[in-house]
Amino acid sequence: MSGLIHASNLLLQRGNRQLLSGLSFSIQSGQITVILGPNGAGKSSLLLALAGLIPADGELLLNRAAIAGYKRSELARQIAWQGELPPTEFGLTVKQRLLLAYGDGDGDRDISVATFAMEIDALLNRPLAELSSGERQRVELAALMLREVPIWLLDEPTAHLDLKHQARCLKMMKNQAAAGRAIVTVLHDLQQAVAVADFVIFIDGKGHAEWGHADQMLTIDRLSTLFDTPLIGQGKLLIPDYGDGI
Amino acid sequence: MTLKPAFKWALVLATLACTVLLCLGIGEEWINPFDANGQDAVILWELRWPRLLIAFSVGGLLALAGAWFQVLLGNPLAEPYVLGVAGSASVGAVAGLMIYPESASVMSIGAFAGAWLGISIVMAFSHLGSNRMLLAGVVLAAFWSALLALLLALLPKSGLGLAFSWMMGDLSHSDLPIPLLLITWVGALGCGLLLSRSLDALLLGERHAQALGIEVKLQRNRLLLLASAVTAIAVTAAGTIGFVGLVVPHLMRLMFGSLHKAVLPASAIGGGILLMLADSAARTIVAPSELPVGVLTAMLGVPVFLFLLLRRS
Numbered sequence: 001m002s003g004l005i006h007a008s009n010l011l012l013q014r015g016n017r018q019l020l021s022g023l024s025f026s027i028q029s030g031q032i033t034v035i036l037g038p039n040g041a042g043k044s045s046l047l048l049a050l051a052g053l054i055p056a057d058g059e060l061l062l063n064r065a066a067i068a069g070y071k072r073s074e075l076a077r078q079i080a081w082q083g084e085l086p087p088t089e090f091g092l093t094v095k096q097r098l099l100l101a102y103g104d105g106d107g108d109r110d111i112s113v114a115t116f117a118m119e120i121d122a123l124l125n126r127p128l129a130e131l132s133s134g135e136r137q138r139v140e141l142a143a144l145m146l147r148e149v150p151i152w153l154l155d156e157p158t159a160h161l162d163l164k165h166q167a168r169c170l171k172m173m174k175n176q177a178a179a180g181r182a183i184v185t186v187l188h189d190l191q192q193a194v195a196v197a198d199f200v201i202f203i204d205g206k207g208h209a210e211w212g213h214a215d216q217m218l219t220i221d222r223l224s225t226l227f228d229t230p231l232i233g234q235g236k237l238l239i240p241d242y243g244d245g246i
Numbered sequence: 247m248t249l250k251p252a253f254k255w256a257l258v259l260a261t262l263a264c265t266v267l268l269c270l271g272i273g274e275e276w277i278n279p280f281d282a283n284g285q286d287a288v289i290l291w292e293l294r295w296p297r298l299l300i301a302f303s304v305g306g307l308l309a310l311a312g313a314w315f316q317v318l319l320g321n322p323l324a325e326p327y328v329l330g331v332a333g334s335a336s337v338g339a340v341a342g343l344m345i346y347p348e349s350a351s352v353m354s355i356g357a358f359a360g361a362w363l364g365i366s367i368v369m370a371f372s373h374l375g376s377n378r379m380l381l382a383g384v385v386l387a388a389f390w391s392a393l394l395a396l397l398l399a400l401l402p403k404s405g406l407g408l409a410f411s412w413m414m415g416d417l418s419h420s421d422l423p424i425p426l427l428l429i430t431w432v433g434a435l436g437c438g439l440l441l442s443r444s445l446d447a448l449l450l451g452e453r454h455a456q457a458l459g460i461e462v463k464l465q466r467n468r469l470l471l472l473a474s475a476v477t478a479i480a481v482t483a484a485g486t487i488g489f490v491g492l493v494v495p496h497l498m499r500l501m502f503g504s505l506h507k508a509v510l511p512a513s514a515i516g517g518g519i520l521l522m523l524a525d526s527a528a529r530t531i532v533a534p535s536e537l538p539v540g541v542l543t544a545m546l547g548v549p550v551f552l553f554l555l556l557r558r559s
Contacts, residue, residue: 087320
């Protein structure tokens with residue numbers, strides 16, 4: 001499979017504000033594309049547009065057909081989206097929430113691979129409202145793992161997670177990409193981006209966006225400019241310059 | 247709760263059966279439902295039984311509408327009247343009485359027309375999302391209440407008794423045919439079950455539901471129409487009966503979990519049970535007079551509501 005998603009001259013707006021324009025890229029199976037940029041630049045909005053959840057101008061194709069022309073049920077067979085934590089008011093249990101990933105909350109399905117990977121076996125009968133944000137994030141990642149679709153869109157998957165589960169999450173993403181999944185993810189941690197990215201999309205928060213190979217994009221100069229913050233390189237590590245001589 | 251689903255359902259159905267027997271028997275005089283002859287049989291089967299069927303179906307409809315509005319508005323403490331439907335229905339009912347002060351049928355027609363007018367206005371705001379729709383409903387409710395006060399001031403005295411008893415919730419004047427109410431109960435539950443997958447997905451929020459393949463706008467509109475139609479029929483049949491639609495779905499979620507293929511039938515039955523009990527109490531406590539059942543459900547419902555609020559916090 002190649003060129004699952006193809007964007008050409010993409011333009012994205014929220015209200016009257018233009019988030020980005022002129023962005024062209026291609027998402028292939030087996031590759032991880034990381035979206036980087038400052039707060040409010042439009043990273044999550046780009047993911048939502050790729051999921052067909054908000055409109056975008058320009059050309060945005062899924063399997064050579066415009067995403068806007070797909071029915072929701074057809075899109076759901078191609079694309080899974082992990083975004084904000086779902087509300088907890090209605091008392092859903094972890095297991096029910098996971099089974100809703102299949103479209104039924106009460107089925108008799110094997111969810112053990114995902115619950116084992118995210119270490120939530122012991123939480124299955126607990127209501128979501130009783131969990132910490134980190135635990136809820138792990139539930140969301142497990143719910144994503146249950147979606148047998150070619151494209152995964154992840155919005156800050158490592159947010160709220162402790163170090164151990166951040167590492168698990170990144171390993172899981174790499175394994176999934178190695179198994180042929182196309183993954184697009186928003187990340188804030190540069191080390192994590194360096195660890196997993198095959199391709200990178202920069203959104204600078206001033207209306208510009210760029211796509212390129214990770215090796216060419218993840219350089220100290222380019223990242224310092226993108227985040228408007230001086231960076232220091234230590235081996236493979238990229239660290240912000242906190243000004244205390246670290 | 248760790249009880250098996252089959253046991254929970256058996257419990258609900260057993261409660262329904264006991265409630266029916268109790269409510270048939272109870273009244274100004276106790277009548278044994280298994281041994282009623284002569285005049286007792288007439289009271290039992292021609293007065294109490296039809297009234298029980300009305301209470302069951304109206305209670306079930308209110309609970310179903312409550313469960314739907316709670317999901318639609320993303321708030322488990324919403325209820326069928328939250329969008330001002332009771333207010334507009336009351337205005338319609340009193341407007342009907344202004345034309346024919348002593349006609350319950352004209353009042354019912356007015357209530358139904360008023361309910362739909364109110365719903366249509368609120369639906370014009372539905373594309374703005376649930377929060378703004380809720381806000382529109384609250385503001386409209388204030389408007390209807392002001393208009394109602396004006397109409398009541400102008401209403402001839404001969405219509406006041408009927409107007410007040412209907413507004414406080416009263417099953418004794420219901421003149422919708424009972425088969426219609428029962429068919430509505432079955433139809434509403436059936437439609438609700440057909441939409442239960444969408445309802446479940448909506449528990450995760452609109453974005454997640456969309457990403458799972460649900461046509462959220464379409465399904466929301468269908469649900470809103472269904473919930474509104476059901477509320478309009480319930481309010482036309484029995485006036486304003488609060489808190490059944492709020493409390494019952496909530497209790498059923500505690501018992502059956504959040505998924506709608508269980509919550510909806512359980513609410514349809516549970517709402518029926520609650521209103522049958524409340525109505526039997528309303529016609530028994532001060533017999534041979536009657537209390538408005540809406541007053542009783544409010545008096546029962548308010549403490550339960552406050553308890554639930556405290557429990558949630």
